Amino acid sequence: MASLKELKGRINSVKSTQKITKAKQMVAAAKLRKAQAAAEAARPYAARLAEVMGSLASKITVSENSPKLLAGTGSDKIHLLVVANSDKGLAGAFNSNIVKAARVKAQELEAQGKTVLFYLIGRKGRAVIRREYPNQIAHMFDTTDVRDPGFNEAERIADELVAMYEAGKFDVAHLFYSKFRSALLQEPTDQQIIPVPAPKAAAITADAVTEYEPDEEEILAALLPRYLKTQLFGALLENAASEQGASMTAMDNATRNAGELIQKLTIQYNRSRQAAITTELVEIIAGAEAL
């Protein structure tokens, strides 16, 4: 049986833990609102671009002369898994879910005899993947020096990816991130980003003949890297919102658990205190009776 002093110490330590988790929960709630607004604001651009890409893609046929980003390199030997994680923990299973999805995919691809490389964004997934695939990490993109990964980061990542692609370092790239459904639900998602999957041709009324300057193919070639950037940017935003959502839920649970623990410990503390008092009383009474 723990002594009274020990119990008191434990109650106090759980109380301070609860304070931390509660604070983190409130911070996450505030940040979540901001992240959601940012994701909302990015939507018009992404929607427009996808629309334009769709109508362009429906006008040209994919051939060997098409841009490599659309047509592919002609083989699918080397797969690059782009794994987007966060830099901070305290978000429940958020990061491990993304890493798990990536590992499942990696095992699947390796079973098919493909080569798998990793491109890691954020700090949290590094340790796990480095332990399992020590020689297969192509690059680790650092986002610790920026507060919220934004379009500039997406741009830099996309540029690096395109450069690697053009240097023939990989044939297919998959992006792993967490899609934000609600504060309670985040879905780890696997999306192919290179070669760019032909966007679905939107039902655009073809009665108006659109003029292109320069021609369709050149516009498409110019837009492909931008489309990639937009997708990466969208993924980063979704990830940011998901992280805060996961963090909020995890911290809510932690706060509740700490509350339960405090209650249990307090009851135990009171019981032992009373037991001690009773023992003392019994001793006094027994002493008095003996006189």
Next chain:
Amino acid sequence: MALHFELVTPAKLVRSEDVHMVVVPGTEGEFGVLAGHAPFMSTIADGALKVYKTENGAPEEIRITGGFAEVGDAGLTVLAEHVEG
């Protein structure tokens, strides 16, 4: 008749307003867009958009990089990666 002009960046919708004319620095030369322009798509060189709110007013310049312009029934939409000011 006014031209509906929208300027969108990945981060937000910068402008959405009715203007008289916009002069766009296309990669193959500048072009002005008035209301009722035929459907048209073009990439944009890095430079300044000139927005004429009224016919005789002074133009407002918006510097953009990484742009793309689309003219449709809904008006002119400029997608730009970065917008200054």
